[in-house]
Amino acid sequence: MAEHLPDAAKRAERSDHSPWNWLLLLPLAVTLYPPLYNRESPDLFGIPFFYWYQMVAIGIGVTCTIVVYRMTRR
Amino acid sequence: MFDNVNAVQLTVFTVLFVAVSALGFVAARWRRPDDLEHLDEWGLGGRNFGSWITWFLIGGDLYTAYTFVAVPALVFGAGAIGFFAVPYTIVVYPIVFLVLIRLWSVSHVHGFVTPADFVRARHGSSTLALLVAITGIIATMPYIALQLVGIEAVLKAMGVTGHVPIIVAFTILAAYTYNSGLRAPALIAFVKDILIYLVIIVAVIVIPYKLGGWDEIFGAAEAKFAASPNPGDGVLLAGPSQLQYATLAFGSALALFLYPHSITGVLAARDRNVIKRNMAALPAYTFILGLLALLGYMAIKAEIVPLGADKATGNPGDGNTIVPLLFDQMFPSWFAGVAFAAIGIGALVPAAIMSIAAANLWTRNIYVEYINKNATPKQEAKSSKLASLVVKVGALAAILALDPQFSIDLQLIGGIIILQTLPAVVLGLYTRWFHRWGLIAGWAAGMVVGFWATYQIQQKIFNADGTITIKKEHFGGSGFPLEKLGFDTTTVIYAGFLALVANLIVCALATLLFRAMKVPDGEDATQHSEYFADQGDPRLRDLPEIVH
Numbered sequence A: 001m002a003e004h005l006p007d008a009a010k011r012a013e014r015s016d017h018s019p020w021n022w023l024l025l026l027p028l029a030v031t032l033y034p035p036l037y038n039r040e041s042p043d044l045f046g047i048p049f050f051y052w053y054q055m056v057a058i059g060i061g062v063t064c065t066i067v068v069y070r071m072t073r074r
Numbered sequence B: 001m002f003d004n005v006n007a008v009q010l011t012v013f014t015v016l017f018v019a020v021s022a023l024g025f026v027a028a029r030w031r032r033p034d035d036l037e038h039l040d041e042w043g044l045g046g047r048n049f050g051s052w053i054t055w056f057l058i059g060g061d062l063y064t065a066y067t068f069v070a071v072p073a074l075v076f077g078a079g080a081i082g083f084f085a086v087p088y089t090i091v092v093y094p095i096v097f098l099v100l101i102r103l104w105s106v107s108h109v110h111g112f113v114t115p116a117d118f119v120r121a122r123h124g125s126s127t128l129a130l131l132v133a134i135t136g137i138i139a140t141m142p143y144i145a146l147q148l149v150g151i152e153a154v155l156k157a158m159g160v161t162g163h164v165p166i167i168v169a170f171t172i173l174a175a176y177t178y179n180s181g182l183r184a185p186a187l188i189a190f191v192k193d194i195l196i197y198l199v200i201i202v203a204v205i206v207i208p209y210k211l212g213g214w215d216e217i218f219g220a221a222e223a224k225f226a227a228s229p230n231p232g233d234g235v236l237l238a239g240p241s242q243l244q245y246a247t248l249a250f251g252s253a254l255a256l257f258l259y260p261h262s263i264t265g266v267l268a269a270r271d272r273n274v275i276k277r278n279m280a281a282l283p284a285y286t287f288i289l290g291l292l293a294l295l296g297y298m299a300i301k302a303e304i305v306p307l308g309a310d311k312a313t314g315n316p317g318d319g320n321t322i323v324p325l326l327f328d329q330m331f332p333s334w335f336a337g338v339a340f341a342a343i344g345i346g347a348l349v350p351a352a353i354m355s356i357a358a359a360n361l362w363t364r365n366i367y368v369e370y371i372n373k374n375a376t377p378k379q380e381a382k383s384s385k386l387a388s389l390v391v392k393v394g395a396l397a398a399i400l401a402l403d404p405q406f407s408i409d410l411q412l413i414g415g416i417i418i419l420q421t422l423p424a425v426v427l428g429l430y431t432r433w434f435h436r437w438g439l440i441a442g443w444a445a446g447m448v449v450g451f452w453a454t455y456q457i458q459q460k461i462f463n464a465d466g467t468i469t470i471k472k473e474h475f476g477g478s479g480f481p482l483e484k485l486g487f488d489t490t491t492v493i494y495a496g497f498l499a500l501v502a503n504l505i506v507c508a509l510a511t512l513l514f515r516a517m518k519v520p521d522g523e524d525a526t527q528h529s530e531y532f533a534d535q536g537d538p539r540l541r542d543l544p545e546i547v548h
Helices: A007-013 A019-031 A049-072 B007-029 B051-062 B065-078 B080-110 B115-123 B126-158 B164-180 B183-211 B214-227 B241-256 B260-267 B272-281 B283-301 B319-330 B333-371 B377-401 B404-430 B436-456 B495-516 B528-532
Strands: B459-462 B468-472 B479-481 B492-494
Touching (some): A019 A049, A019 B080, A049 B272, B007 B126, B007 B164, B007 B183, B051 B183, B051 B283, B080 B115, B080 B241, B080 B260, B080 B528, B115 B126, B115 B333, B115 B404, B126 B333, B126 B404, B164 B333, B183 B283, B241 B495, B260 B333, B272 B283, B377 B404, B404 B436
16 A cells, blocks of 8 residues: 555554554463462462463463564564 | 582583683674674674574573572572562563564664663763663673672582682683674573573473472472471462562563663664564573472472571571582482583673673763764774673672672662663653653652662561571662551562652653753654664664764
8 A cells, every 4th residue: 555655654654553462461461460370279290370370371471472473563 | 629529510511611612702703794893793793683593692691590590599498489580581571572673673773782872862861871871880780790609609519619710711701702792692692592491301300200299399398488487488479478579570570671781682683573573482481490490499309408508507508509409419410510511601691791781881871972972983892892891800809809799789779770761761762751851850769769678678587486587687688568668568569669660750740840940851863763663774874864
């Protein structure tokens, strides 16, 4: 759509706005409220919930950033 | 100096260390530039690192040797609170994802090398830029010193004592950093990270197996903390520490990419996509850090006693030695040597990048700004190379001449003061609403509150008979009890967070005040579109006619 515009104008149009960016808040929500996971059970191979939950949360963080990256690539 | 040394461990350690040092010197020819005598080349590796190099570089930069010994030591001593390193390094990437690409873009267009360069151009205030630069240098120096503590912990565990080995190690480090610049740590980071991954993966498989499984390990930890008179420790967070846990993780995450060495790694990236991809890929290190933290519990089960600990006097000893001691006990000598080398080399990468970042701040924001206004690129590079040496000598002197505790205290404060540059740098990327003098006032308020709060924090030892000994009267940690502000609560909050809140409030109020007084705003040398520029866009510095 912007092909006919000169380079400078095309650059001026750029922005990082995207509704996908809101997904970046999810990793914060699941990790920054300790009452959510500050307990022992259910345990996993003898590891209390507190610990394995936060290890799983790493995966949530990665997934969110990958999705945002892929959906906002230009 | 070499009493009771394990010869096999020391040999493996030395061979790997020497091999890596050789790599550091060779790095000057890697991706060889036409001319290393330019800050873009020496200090930012040519601004051309792709996704893989950036991943190893930033990973090697953020997850330091000190982290690798101190996090498990904290878990060993206090339990769950030490695990804050995991949420901290989960949330940091989504938080900075959008921020860093803006910073990269505007820096790419203008040729900024440091965060203070950006502050100067954006807010039109050399005073504010100077404050940001000095804050960065002060926050980074003790961090470099602490990398030496990491190496020292490993040497101690091998039975090597005395200061000579560490002086030799740092001299070699200083020489190849001077010679090769950012290319040296970038190349060494490959070796460091591969060794670290190897060691940790072996450790979390072999050690729990030897200790009888995770049930046993956590059982031993629970028994230890149940017997301990300290109400704040435990396998789970005690009630009042939950807010501390969250604010410590969040505050540390906000601070991480304000550190000049983190920004150096980011600005060395080739384009925006390299940064975005890395924000998704860097948590692989977080996973390793989480596993490492659990080594603290394994050390409890394995009944590791920190070096220097003495039950009779209640001296807890050097907690930083527990991971090396655990490796020593659990692994055959040759593999323990590999593990020690991983930690030792792990100290070199961040120490090199930190000294480069501090040197760049010196050159760009003090030397060029105040001493030699018309410095040529060659003079800039020379100034940075020399400054990187001075910074390392300073760090070495701090560890050898002063109590290492001084560096630990300073690093604690370092995290708090670097956070005070957030309004000028991060908010500055998004808005020009804040007045330059408002930002300076906020910075000052944040510094005062940060120092005051950490000064108030005591380090307590809970004795078995129920009494409390004040081990340190001041600077005893970063958890600030809210009761000191008059709240009727046992809740504890991260002191840096408190300081940042004060900073932001003063920034806003002072901005309104200066506007009302009609104090002129600074001039903004950047344009809106420059915050979205990518690789391939012409750089202003390549087009001098646009600038003037």
